[in-house]
Amino acid sequence: MRIRPSGQATLADVARAAGVSLATASRALNGGARVVGPDLRERIVEAARRLHYVPNAHAQALAGGTTATVGLVLHDISDPYFSAIARGVIAGAAEHGALVTVGTTFRSMERELEFVRTFRAQRADAIVLAGSGFEDADYRAAMHDELDLHRRAGGGCAVVSEHDLPVPAVLPDNREGAADLARALVEAGHRRFAVAGGPSCLTTVRHRIGGFLDAVAACGIPVDDVELLDHPFSEEGGRAAAHELLDRRSRATALFCVSDVMALGALDVLAAAGVAVPDDVSVAGFNDVPLMRRLVPAVSTVRLDLEAMGRCAMELASDPATADARTVRFPAEVVLRDSTAPPVRQEAP
Amino acid sequence: MRIRPSGQATLADVARAAGVSLATASRALNGGARVVGPDLRERIVEAARRLHYVPNAHAQALAGGTTATVGLVLHDISDPYFSAIARGVIAGAAEHGALVTVGTTFRSMERELEFVRTFRAQRADAIVLAGSGFEDADYRAAMHDELDLHRRAGGGCAVVSEHDLPVPAVLPDNREGAADLARALVEAGHRRFAVAGGPSCLTTVRHRIGGFLDAVAACGIPVDDVELLDHPFSEEGGRAAAHELLDRRSRATALFCVSDVMALGALDVLAAAGVAVPDDVSVAGFNDVPLMRRLVPAVSTVRLDLEAMGRCAMELASDPATADARTVRFPAEVVLRDSTAPPVRQEAP
DNA sequence: CGTCGTCGGGAAAGCGCTTTCCAGCTGATG
């Protein structure tokens, strides 16, 4: 960005000021394997303070081969889903004394790959991919290569959510969670469903929809009767889905949104259209982002412990014992609140 | 964290594979000031791809003196206030081709200083401090020194919210916003106020409370009658404040929480205690974090364009012309929603 | 009293890259 005239005191300056060699100064300040005489040590530390010495992390990384940096790739940091995960990752990294660099992709495969390359260039100790993977053969192959090279160079990595990559992964029970939700809705008496899903190129979306449909089918309800509303994986997408639902005068009694933010958008539109939730239609989301509990009606959803997942991903990525692709599953627990209820409308035949 | 056996292809490998010198390889891959013959260039790029060459960012930084990195210090990334600011900073940085490294302090002055030092060590191009500063002489002096050294070394920096430091700053109109809110409440008929504030060592808190009290006083209401509830600057703090309010059987008709997350906590407790909002007591927050609009009742607050503020801070921090301490003010706009209304309860004399 | 082991210190070799400076070549010019 800008030219940086060094201006900073270097270790050589400190060594000179203290009247010792570079080696001694380095040892005194980093407390390496070797010990430095207490008197010299004192003098060096004092000189460093006097000169406002700050080691150059790049030089250290270059010379020492270590960085204490982890790269985190996610879609959008202001999305509560990702910021919860990020919190976990950052907390986990802090315990390792590492810093987290964040790349936000806004769901672009290219940007995702680019960030991973950048993190490789930074020689990040670990790379964590949050957010689901794309179901795209080229993307998967490219990402596979990148991560493979990264690991071969000694770096760790982990993904949150299904990526279908042979790397350590934190896997929420998307399928099961969605299936449980479906069963709960069927049990409550629902027979006609609508599903608002994001772009089906996202693995997470496919799994959640898949789990939901399978369970519905298992309950003896023809899957073809389920209305699929394909819209972006965002609040705006949720809005669009609700609009489509209204436009086609859907007779669905329950709407499953594959993510809470989509549910948020849908609820907004439904409320504006005067559709009562849950009386006219039940609505459920997925993730149990903090605010779902607080809305009126409180939104039914499927809970995931996002922060713990982030932390776990960080552990997996930094654990050298994870050379093999280990996998940690996280349970998804259905939380029924006020936005879902048995269908009450008398339906036409 | 771990030892990194290099394993990666280096520029030297690429040069050798292409049968050229280091210099040429570097020039071909970075498109520097000098041109490389198209045939050689092609050969080099091809070799780089074949070897999966990724430049070592640390070596580049060390040799070139440039990093394209910005350090962001904030309290908690999962707090919507900060994640909105972070989004702005990250977006701004992306436009400069820079990456953002995030340090979360959880409101610890020591950690804040430590992160700034770390970012200096990384030779970050810019350092952005989000979240308000602490009103602590030692902290201020230390931070002043750090930032001064950083800038003297050619780095940029900026702060969001009042820090009382001679560096570029993005200043929300905390005082005015709180004062406007106070006036609006007085106009609505309120006379007895309670203010839930975070620790008064935070500048932001002081300004918001100060602005509120000044305006109240200017309306002829004795400031001593305003109940000050001093609790942490968090949802938990908001809860505690509400509890205190209930415990002391306060007769306040309006509760001003200095931040939305505090209001969130307070509303939760009030609802649980059967206190009706706004009928029994009006509640207002500050920041207009996305979800405030969605709660029932929708929460009155003071809007700040957080993302724009983050973006602006990034610009200030990266603009070399900002050597002098420039300041950009952001307006704070009162947004009255359903959580505030004229007091209706007949009050005892 | 000579020798060996140990310990604190220094010299120097890189880590991987950018960039200056220099050399060789081409083509234009007097």
Add this chain to the structure above:
DNA sequence: CATCAGCTGGAAAGCGCTTTCCCGACGACG
């Protein structure tokens, strides 16, 4: 035809640090 720009490629000097290897000094020991 000799000379001089004008280019393109290479050699090498760092950037600031860690770490290996070496060396001198000192106490212990035979």
